[in-house]
Amino acid sequence: MNKDGKFGPNEAIxxxxxxxxxxxxxxxxxxxxxxxxxxxxxxxxxxxxxALLGFAFIYLVLKRFPENNISEVFELxxxxxxxxxxxxxxxxxxxxxxxxxxxxxxxxIKVYNFxxxxxxxxTAIYMIGVLVMSLxxxxxxxxxxKVTIYFTMTGFVVIYILGSQNFNTNxxxxxxxxxxxxxxxxxxxxxSIFGEVILLAVFA
Amino acid sequence: xIAAFFGxxxxxxxxxxxxxxxxxxxxxxxxxLAKSREALPFPIVVEMIVMEISWELIREAGVSVPGVIGQxxxxxxxxxxxxxxxxAGLVSPVLIIIxxxxxxxxxxxxxxNLAFAHRILRFAFIFLGAIAGFYGIAVGTFIFGGxxxxxxxxxxxxxxxxxxxxxxxxDAVIRQPLWAQKERPDFLNTHDRSKTGKTVRxxxxxxxxxxxx
Numbered sequence: 001m002n003k004d005g006k007f008g009p010n011e012a013i014x015x016x017x018x019x020x021x022x023x024x025x026x027x028x029x030x031x032x033x034x035x036x037x038x039x040x041x042x043x044x045x046x047x048x049x050x051a052l053l054g055f056a057f058i059y060l061v062l063k064r065f066p067e068n069n070i071s072e073v074f075e076l077x078x079x080x081x082x083x084x085x086x087x088x089x090x091x092x093x094x095x096x097x098x099x100x101x102x103x104x105x106x107x108x109i110k111v112y113n114f115x116x117x118x119x120x121x122x123t124a125i126y127m128i129g130v131l132v133m134s135l136x137x138x139x140x141x142x143x144x145x146k147v148t149i150y151f152t153m154t155g156f157v158v159i160y161i162l163g164s165q166n167f168n169t170n171x172x173x174x175x176x177x178x179x180x181x182x183x184x185x186x187x188x189x190x191x192s193i194f195g196e197v198i199l200l201a202v203f204a
Numbered sequence: 205x206i207a208a209f210f211g212x213x214x215x216x217x218x219x220x221x222x223x224x225x226x227x228x229x230x231x232x233x234x235x236x237l238a239k240s241r242e243a244l245p246f247p248i249v250v251e252m253i254v255m256e257i258s259w260e261l262i263r264e265a266g267v268s269v270p271g272v273i274g275q276x277x278x279x280x281x282x283x284x285x286x287x288x289x290x291x292a293g294l295v296s297p298v299l300i301i302i303x304x305x306x307x308x309x310x311x312x313x314x315x316x317n318l319a320f321a322h323r324i325l326r327f328a329f330i331f332l333g334a335i336a337g338f339y340g341i342a343v344g345t346f347i348f349g350g351x352x353x354x355x356x357x358x359x360x361x362x363x364x365x366x367x368x369x370x371x372x373x374x375d376a377v378i379r380q381p382l383w384a385q386k387e388r389p390d391f392l393n394t395h396d397r398s399k400t401g402k403t404v405r406x407x408x409x410x411x412x413x414x415x416x417x
Contacts, residue, residue: 007367009367011368011369113225113338113339125339126343129347135356136350136351143363146369147353
């Protein structure tokens, strides 16, 4: 049945997966290798576990208030003033994530594709795309994700297959790396790369 | 699908490759491309737009003239014009090949209306490829993809049944035989979902009953 004006869990899950995969793929490996050595491969699981705990908490809250979104839950539980403050903090967090994400994206494009172009030029083109999609709304972004997911995922898999010639299982050992404590701490700190899960919570 | 992809993106990708991402072209090919463009007076974008407009004019002329003459005009026009343009040193031979492949791909799209849309969007992607290479084409794809996803006709989304996901009707990507499609498409929200009765290929049931007896 075609339900007008809503996107389903299928689209939402793919959208979140795309957001997380892109962030984890582009921002991670080389930085991590310099930071915590060879334990980066399971540090990502620590990050995912921490993010999952956070999301489980949000899920429980939303289950308790099935008809409300998260900012309405803040208002219902903390009252108007404190709820407004918490909603404001959440809005600022989302804004900061958007800005930092945009900045990171522009940096990557500048390094890989356009080393001679000014940043403002790259950012302007990026902002045009973002502006149009924002006007169209989250529903259409989710739908577009679902349409393109087959090609995007094929692309990701092809990239990993092509890179497989550089895989070396010896790099997984020693299993505890240089410092287990540092691996765990970094895993917890870097759990924010799974922060896009909040998309589901805010718009659920 | 391959024809639709090349019909839409090939000129834009060629421009993006030659203007911004030369490192992706193998060295021998890059050398031959550079040699073929040595003596040409116009930038590659101007060449491409001139060739695309010429192609559209020839196609339009072929459509307007009735009967066999129309097709002849098209073929003669393309051969003579392309040969003359290369001989006069106005466009490079590679560009002729790109334009020809693009044109053939656009003819290979079975839906004529969709082919029209592709022709118009092709110019947009040439422009985007010229101003920002692959990045521009990616942003353009993102924008046009979003617009396509927001399009509706009588409340039915243009990208149905890929999204929103509805009950499978076995005619989206791989089409099953007509007798296996017993229901109407779910995304159309029809009052009666069944398309056929239960007696489709009734002779088969009769035969099997007969064999049992």
